[in-house]
Amino acid sequence: MIKPLGERVVVKVSEQDMKTASGIVLPDTAKEKPQQGEVVAVGKGKILDSGALAPMDVKKGDTVLFAKYSGNEVKVDGVDYLIIRQSDILAIL
Amino acid sequence: MIKPLGERVVVKVSEQDMKTASGIVLPDTAKEKPQQGEVVAVGKGKILDSGALAPMDVKKGDTVLFAKYSGNEVKVDGVDYLIIRQSDILAIL
Amino acid sequence: MIKPLGERVVVKVSEQDMKTASGIVLPDTAKEKPQQGEVVAVGKGKILDSGALAPMDVKKGDTVLFAKYSGNEVKVDGVDYLIIRQSDILAIL
Amino acid sequence: MIKPLGERVVVKVSEQDMKTASGIVLPDTAKEKPQQGEVVAVGKGKILDSGALAPMDVKKGDTVLFAKYSGNEVKVDGVDYLIIRQSDILAIL
Amino acid sequence: MIKPLGERVVVKVSEQDMKTASGIVLPDTAKEKPQQGEVVAVGKGKILDSGALAPMDVKKGDTVLFAKYSGNEVKVDGVDYLIIRQSDILAIL
Amino acid sequence: MIKPLGERVVVKVSEQDMKTASGIVLPDTAKEKPQQGEVVAVGKGKILDSGALAPMDVKKGDTVLFAKYSGNEVKVDGVDYLIIRQSDILAIL
Amino acid sequence: MIKPLGERVVVKVSEQDMKTASGIVLPDTAKEKPQQGEVVAVGKGKILDSGALAPMDVKKGDTVLFAKYSGNEVKVDGVDYLIIRQSDILAIL
Numbered sequence: 001m002i003k004p005l006g007e008r009v010v011v012k013v014s015e016q017d018m019k020t021a022s023g024i025v026l027p028d029t030a031k032e033k034p035q036q037g038e039v040v041a042v043g044k045g046k047i048l049d050s051g052a053l054a055p056m057d058v059k060k061g062d063t064v065l066f067a068k069y070s071g072n073e074v075k076v077d078g079v080d081y082l083i084i085r086q087s088d089i090l091a092i093l
Numbered sequence: 094m095i096k097p098l099g100e101r102v103v104v105k106v107s108e109q110d111m112k113t114a115s116g117i118v119l120p121d122t123a124k125e126k127p128q129q130g131e132v133v134a135v136g137k138g139k140i141l142d143s144g145a146l147a148p149m150d151v152k153k154g155d156t157v158l159f160a161k162y163s164g165n166e167v168k169v170d171g172v173d174y175l176i177i178r179q180s181d182i183l184a185i186l
Numbered sequence: 187m188i189k190p191l192g193e194r195v196v197v198k199v200s201e202q203d204m205k206t207a208s209g210i211v212l213p214d215t216a217k218e219k220p221q222q223g224e225v226v227a228v229g230k231g232k233i234l235d236s237g238a239l240a241p242m243d244v245k246k247g248d249t250v251l252f253a254k255y256s257g258n259e260v261k262v263d264g265v266d267y268l269i270i271r272q273s274d275i276l277a278i279l
Numbered sequence: 280m281i282k283p284l285g286e287r288v289v290v291k292v293s294e295q296d297m298k299t300a301s302g303i304v305l306p307d308t309a310k311e312k313p314q315q316g317e318v319v320a321v322g323k324g325k326i327l328d329s330g331a332l333a334p335m336d337v338k339k340g341d342t343v344l345f346a347k348y349s350g351n352e353v354k355v356d357g358v359d360y361l362i363i364r365q366s367d368i369l370a371i372l
Numbered sequence: 373m374i375k376p377l378g379e380r381v382v383v384k385v386s387e388q389d390m391k392t393a394s395g396i397v398l399p400d401t402a403k404e405k406p407q408q409g410e411v412v413a414v415g416k417g418k419i420l421d422s423g424a425l426a427p428m429d430v431k432k433g434d435t436v437l438f439a440k441y442s443g444n445e446v447k448v449d450g451v452d453y454l455i456i457r458q459s460d461i462l463a464i465l
Numbered sequence: 466m467i468k469p470l471g472e473r474v475v476v477k478v479s480e481q482d483m484k485t486a487s488g489i490v491l492p493d494t495a496k497e498k499p500q501q502g503e504v505v506a507v508g509k510g511k512i513l514d515s516g517a518l519a520p521m522d523v524k525k526g527d528t529v530l531f532a533k534y535s536g537n538e539v540k541v542d543g544v545d546y547l548i549i550r551q552s553d554i555l556a557i558l
Numbered sequence: 559m560i561k562p563l564g565e566r567v568v569v570k571v572s573e574q575d576m577k578t579a580s581g582i583v584l585p586d587t588a589k590e591k592p593q594q595g596e597v598v599a600v601g602k603g604k605i606l607d608s609g610a611l612a613p614m615d616v617k618k619g620d621t622v623l624f625a626k627y628s629g630n631e632v633k634v635d636g637v638d639y640l641i642i643r644q645s646d647i648l649a650i651l
Binding site: 049 | 607
């Protein structure tokens with residue numbers, strides 16, 4: 001797996017949030033809600049102005065929630081991932 | 094419950110502030126006033142440049158006041174929540 | 187009374203500055219002058235990057251001066267208040 | 280006199296810079312030059328990120344020079360004052 | 373090889389990401405995906421406000437991923453390179 | 466002489482850079498080049514976030530170079546000066 | 559030679575990068591590539607918020623690469639120089 005730099009995290013985006021429990025795709029406006037995905041790789045953390053390293057709060061395997069349009073999309077071995085900064089992650093599910 | 098990251102807080106938004114004591118919905122301009130909600134989950138706090146962790150001032154169960162359009166809306170198990178930064182919370186009621 | 191967060195302050199805005207000593211309402215342009223109000227609640231203070239807490243300079247009961255359009259309006263028990271950051275307060279009268 | 284907060288200063292603006300030595304009012308463009316005034320009250324100073332208080336460089340009685348349109352105008356007991364940040368003061372005359 | 377300053381890195385951009393495995397050039401929108409390249413030179417690192425030097429996380433020989441339009445293009449001895457800040461590198465492959 | 470605040474410097478702008486050695490005034494585009502002047506007064510220096518005072522690098526009598534449109538013009542006793550921040554001074558001649 | 563202030567550097571811009579090896583001037587778009595020049599004077603360095611002085615990484619005699627339109631042009635004794643901040647220098651050749 002690719003190694004994200006700094007406080008970046010690699011997330012495999014879940015497609016589930018685009019469907020309701022009954023399998024119907026939500027209309028466009030509903031899609032603006034945050035997306036979820038699984039963390040597959042975690043950077044070492046952000047270096048603070050003091051020189052200290054801020055430890056990461058998310059770890060491999062966590063399911064995380066993040067705002068749409070955060071991060072950069074990247075395809076590795078045919079699979080789509082998102083590389084986002086931890087500061088753009090809203091919560092761990 | 095989802096675990097918010099950093100200084101983020103999960104709030105269950107109250108619908109009350111859209112009605113007056115006599116149950117009449119306020120006109121649109123009045124709705125621009127701050128909203129209130131109940132804190133259901135609290136992050137660990139913000140890491141300062143010095144490396145220190147700024148402790149959180151709100152705790153689970155607090156009723157908080159925040160400006161409209163703060164934070165990100167998220168639906169968990171069919172219930173709507175708001176994930177906002179503590180710095181966007183105006184006051185504890 | 188509500189408890190403001192961080193360096194925020196709750197102010198009960200005075201209507202006096204919209205009238206002259208002889209009771210005549212000033213024209214619109216004159217209303218752009220700073221407003222005054224009474225501090226009714228004070229936050230704990232701002233946490234600095236060093237981790238230190240900057241003590242508050244205003245206290246309950248102070249009459250303060252602030253620029254118009256600072257802060258967020260909020261109605262508590264039918265009374266209008268303003269929640270503003272201390273850094274937006276110009277002076278204590 | 281009102282007590283300015285932080286690094287703010289209360290200045291009684293002098294009207295002199297709008298007249299030449301011979302009493303003729305300068306044309307509009309000349310008025311864009313910095314204005315002068317007398318310091319009538321001084322704040323405690325700005326709290327730095329380190330928690331230290333940066334001492335004030337101006338004191339009551341100083342005649343100071345500042346750029347036009349700096350600060351907030353305020354009328355106290357019928358007299359016009361300007362509340363400006365020390366960082367907007369250019370020099371002491 | 374040229375020596376990049378601060379936290380800058382010299383990268384030899386790979387043209388591969390503009391073709392699929394079967395050799396077909398991807399359409400324009402697909403080209404907006406991050407690009408990859410090989411690190412050929414690394415700066416000493418960024419000097420933090422504390423005076424400390426933040427060590428570099430990438431080293432010569434690493435294959436890195438970065439957002440398109442990052443950095444400055446430069447031609448050395450007829451070969452095209454990109455000089456980018458490490459903070460603009462997303463991940464190491 | 467007026468006392469500039471913080472890292473500000475008072476400069477008596479030289480008119481020389483608007484003429485060539487042979488006395489011919491340069492065309493308008495050439496006038497966009499930096500201007501020069503003599504330092505006539507120097508502030509105490511800038512207070513850093515650490516509380517330390519950054520000592521000044523220019524001193525009274527230095528001939529300095531600065532970009533056009535830096536600083537604030539001020540007339541003292543009929544003479545035109547410029548009050549500029551040291552950080553806007555490019556070099557000492 | 560003039561003494562640049564802070565982290566500024568004086569560079570004698572080389573005209574070479576506007577010609578190919580065979581002497582043909584490159585078209586306009588190619589001219590947007592970084593420019594090169596020789597360092598003729600170096601400032602003392604930038605003062606950090608901690609009060610420490612960040613030592614300079616370039617020295618007199620270095621051939622440096624920088625983005626076009628960086629810095630301020632200045633003519634000294636009939637020769638054109640560029641005064642740029644070290645942070646705008648991309649690399650040492």
